[in-house]
Amino acid sequence: MVFQEHQIRDKILIEYKYTMGGQSKFFIELMNNKKILGTKCRKCKKVWLPPRINCSECYEDTDWIELPHTGTIQVSTIVWYGAAAFIQNVPYGCAFIKLDKADTAMFQGVFSENLVPSKLKKGQRVKAVFKKKENREGKMTDFFFVPEDEWERWINKPEYEGGD
Amino acid sequence: MDKVGIVGYYQVKPGLDIMMSPYEMIFEAVRGALDYADLKRKDLTTVISATNDYYDGKTISNCFKVEAGGAYMKDESKVEMDGAHAAMYGLFRILSGNHKLAMIYGISTPSCYQYESVRVLENDPTFDRPINLLNSYTSGGMQMRAYMKAFGISEEDIAKVAVYNLKNAAKNPLALPEAKKADITIDEVLKSDILSTPLRELMYPMKCDGATAMILAPERQALKITDNPVWIIGVGNVNETYYLGDRDLSVSLSMEMAAGKAYEMAGIKDPKSEIDVAEVFGHTACEDLIIAEAAGLTDKGKGISMVDRGNLNPSGGTMAGYTPCANGLTRIVEAAKQLRNEAEGHQINGAKMAIATGQVGFCAQNNVIYVLERGGN
Ligand SMILES: [Zn+2]
Numbered sequence: 406m407v408f409q410e411h412q413i414r415d416k417i418l419i420e421y422k423y424t425m426g427g428q429s430k431f432f433i434e435l436m437n438n439k440k441i442l443g444t445k446c447r448k449c450k451k452v453w454l455p456p457r458i459n460c461s462e463c464y465e466d467t468d469w470i471e472l473p474h475t476g477t478i479q480v481s482t483i484v485w486y487g488a489a490a491f492i493q494n495v496p497y498g499c500a501f502i503k504l505d506k507a508d509t510a511m512f513q514g515v516f517s518e519n520l521v522p523s524k525l526k527k528g529q530r531v532k533a534v535f536k537k538k539e540n541r542e543g544k545m546t547d548f549f550f551v552p553e554d555e556w557e558r559w560i561n562k563p564e565y566e567g568g569d
Numbered sequence: 570m571d572k573v574g575i576v577g578y579y580q581v582k583p584g585l586d587i588m589m590s591p592y593e594m595i596f597e598a599v600r601g602a603l604d605y606a607d608l609k610r611k612d613l614t615t616v617i618s619a620t621n622d623y624y625d626g627k628t629i630s631n632c633f634k635v636e637a638g639g640a641y642m643k644d645e646s647k648v649e650m651d652g653a654h655a656a657m658y659g660l661f662r663i664l665s666g667n668h669k670l671a672m673i674y675g676i677s678t679p680s681c682y683q684y685e686s687v688r689v690l691e692n693d694p695t696f697d698r699p700i701n702l703l704n705s706y707t708s709g710g711m712q713m714r715a716y717m718k719a720f721g722i723s724e725e726d727i728a729k730v731a732v733y734n735l736k737n738a739a740k741n742p743l744a745l746p747e748a749k750k751a752d753i754t755i756d757e758v759l760k761s762d763i764l765s766t767p768l769r770e771l772m773y774p775m776k777c778d779g780a781t782a783m784i785l786a787p788e789r790q791a792l793k794i795t796d797n798p799v800w801i802i803g804v805g806n807v808n809e810t811y812y813l814g815d816r817d818l819s820v821s822l823s824m825e826m827a828a829g830k831a832y833e834m835a836g837i838k839d840p841k842s843e844i845d846v847a848e849v850f851g852h853t854a855c856e857d858l859i860i861a862e863a864a865g866l867t868d869k870g871k872g873i874s875m876v877d878r879g880n881l882n883p884s885g886g887t888m889a890g891y892t893p894c895a896n897g898l899t900r901i902v903e904a905a906k907q908l909r910n911e912a913e914g915h916q917i918n919g920a921k922m923a924i925a926t927g928q929v930g931f932c933a934q935n936n937v938i939y940v941l942e943r944g945g946n
Contacts, residue, residue, distance in 0.1 A: 461815075
């Protein structure tokens with residue numbers, strides 16, 4: 406941002422924490438056991454990912470369900486231009502991925518050795534790659550997706566590993 | 570619904586950095602709308618604004634704006650959404666029977682904060698924000714890709730919409746000067762920088778400082794103020810899930826439902842033939858089409874036909890300058906100007922019935938639509 410002499414500068418830094426209660430299970434299982442958990446509606450059986458504590462449609466309780474690490478790209482993009490908050494990531498691929506057995510899609514980074522739109526097409530099969538245990542911190546950044554045919558190569562890199 | 574009249578409005582001329590304080594801008598807009606309607610501050614019974622705490626760098630962003638907004642010692646509130654939502658709040662207050670004159674305004678000055686970065690704070694802080702990949706560019710890129718795939722639309726088609734909007738902006742005296750591009754070509758749009766595949770820079774509106782104000786009055790009061798009010802005869806509002814992964818991004822289900830409600834209220838049976846002009850708030854040139862289609866103005870995937878007909882966003886829409894918190898209100902005012910034959914340089918001849926839309930959220934999560942009818946002669 407360009408400042409002129411008469412303009413008043415300010416910067417706000419406030420610390421927050423976000424308490425997830427019972428929903429923390431998703432992040433704890435991700436960190437400790439490389440599991441991706443969704444929730445399943447007790448009534449209509451819809452499987453939600455990201456997990457919801459209630460089914461948005463039936464307004465009933467849901468139960469935890471473990472999901473496979475494989476899925477399909479629903480829609481994706483490659484980003485070539487970033488504003489200040491995310492400029493360090495450019496260029497990057499990201500997509501909505503429907504894991505097999507899930508009914509809704511989750512947003513996540515998709516990395517590829519050859520980052521071109523055709524590699525991130527709708528219908529492309531992808532598989533999760535995790536950071537090594539010592540680097541996982543119970544956040545969404547603990548994992549990402551890669552095209553299924555690149556998975557073996559990604560998990561053989563020293564900083565990453567595959568799930569079970 | 571009882572008729573509610575739009576009896577006055579004013580738009581501050583937008584700019585990339587207009588070097589005015591927000592209070593000067595609000596005063597110009599609110600005072601301008603009062604002067605237009607030949608009313609005084611004392612006539613106002615309620616003032617509703619659309620502003621945003623994060624954009625303004627202070628919480629309760631309206632508390633400082635009370636005096637400039639004409640709300641000193643009056644009934645006053647705000648919405649942290651779009652100006653079109655503030656208009657809905659004002660409409661409810663009028664319809665309650667307790668208010669005779671509502672001032673609505675929306676303002677933001679993106680020259681003073683990093684708009685794209687602040688919008689990242691709209692992300693859910695648990696699942697989406699930590700990965701730091703979801704933002705206005707990525708959501709716009711994915712939405713455009715979904716739309717193109719679903720309906721066999723090309724990048725050239727979306728570039729055509731951008732060209733149309735930017736050429737319309739050139740005819741709109743209140744468009745952002747940098748957005749007025751009378752000679753822009755499809756090729757130039759397709760050669761502009763990629764923001765997020767396949768979304769390009771010239772398909773994405775420029776953010777600008779601006780403020781828009783509008784005055785609402787109940788039917789009897791409106792007719793005392795002017796012989797030619799614009800009537801709000803229908804309104805609809807629907808919110809859908811925050812998580813974009815739950816949604817089909819090639820369409821807008823919430824706008825479709827909101828439009829259904831608004832048309833039923835207004836007695837509109839065939840929006841394709843009954844609506845003469847539409848001012849819609851799209852976040853990208855592509856989203857203009859998705860919203861127009863969801864509002865029933867064309868079949869799905871056929872929004873480009875409105876560009877050929879020329880009755881979509883004659884003002885240039887948000888591509889003529891995107892002012893956060895004011896966009897939807899500006900769309901309503903532009904539609905009202907069409908119905909009062911005041912759209913200098915971009916008038917659609919004989920427009921009698923219009924729609925205007927507003928929204929908030931990534932890929933238009935929450936949509937609001939107004940059906941407007943020309944009053945008087
Ligand atoms: Zn259910």
